[in-house]
Every structure is written in structure tokens, then in C-alpha cells.
Amino acid sequence: MPKALPVIDMSAPVCCRPVAAGPIDDAAALEVALRLKAIADPVRVKLMSLLLTSPRGEENGGDLATTVGLSESTVSHHLTQLRNAGLIESERRGMNTLHRPRREALTALCTVLDPNCCP
Numbered sequence: 001m002p003k004a005l006p007v008i009d010m011s012a013p014v015c016c017r018p019v020a021a022g023p024i025d026d027a028a029a030l031e032v033a034l035r036l037k038a039i040a041d042p043v044r045v046k047l048m049s050l051l052l053t054s055p056r057g058e059e060n061g062g063d064l065a066t067t068v069g070l071s072e073s074t075v076s077h078h079l080t081q082l083r084n085a086g087l088i089e090s091e092r093r094g095m096n097t098l099h100r101p102r103r104e105a106l107t108a109l110c111t112v113l114d115p116n117c118c119p
Contacts, residue, residue, distance in 0.1 A: 018115040035109055038085030043068060044078050051088060051101040058091075058100040 019032065039045060046068055051059055065075040079099055082088045087106060090099045 018112055020114060032109070032112055035085045035087065035105075038081050038087060041078065041081075043070065043075075044082055047075070047078055047082065048087065048101060048106075051099060052103075052106075054100075058098040060096050060098055062096075064099070 024032075039048065047064060050064060050067060061076055061079060062072055064079070065072040068075060079088065079090065083090055083099075086102060087109075088099050088101055090097050
């Protein structure tokens with residue numbers, strides 16, 4: 001039987017010393033790995049790209065589904081994974097749910113991987 005990963009709160013940006021600074025502890029490694037796992041899917045990378053380059057700064061799930069050519073339920077699943085990892089935030093407005101990237105979370109993740117990558 002597969003071993004389930006532990007559940008941790010990933011709503012805040014990842015916060016630990018850079019992995020290049022020396023060995024990190026198990027808890028910090030798990031935080032980084034779960035966030036990387038959430039984005040390690042081509043559809044999710046594409047969704048993040050669309051959200052980061054949106055002229056409005058946010059996008060409707062239905063519009064994202066149309067753009068990537070997948071069903072709304074499939075895109076909703078991917079957006080939930082990104083939201084659970086703290087990489088996006090979503091807001092219900094009437095019948096629509098709008099999604100926007102959490103740039104500070106992405107910057108924090110990049111900085112943890114390589115402190116010289118982000119200004």
C-alpha cells in the first residue's frame with residue numbers, strides 16, 4: 001500500500017534557509033518538495049503561466065479551461081492543487097471563481113532553491 005504524504009499547512013510561502021546553504025532538515029525538505037510536486041505537472045505550469053501573464057491579474061476557471069483545452073472539472077482539480085500548495089489564491093464572485101497567482105509564494109520558493117535567482 002502506498003505511503004501517504006503528511007498534511008502540512010502550505011498556505012504561507014515556503015520559509016526556510018536556501019537548500020544551497022547546507023543540508024536542510026526533514027520538515028523544510030518536505031515543505032519544499034510538496035510545493036514542487038504541486039507545480040510538477042505540465043498543465044499546472046501552463047496554468048501558472050496564464051495567471052502570471054494575465055492582463056487583468058486574475059482569471060476565471062472557465063476561461064482557463066477553454067484556453068488549455070480541458071474540461072472545467074479537470075482545470076478545477078489542477079487549480080485546487082496549486083491553491084493547496086499556496087501558489088495561487090481564489091475568490092468567489094457570484095457564479096464565478098477568479099484565480100490569481102501568489103507571486104510572493106513563487107518568489108519564496110525560487111529563493112529557497114537558489115538565493116541568487118530572484119532580486
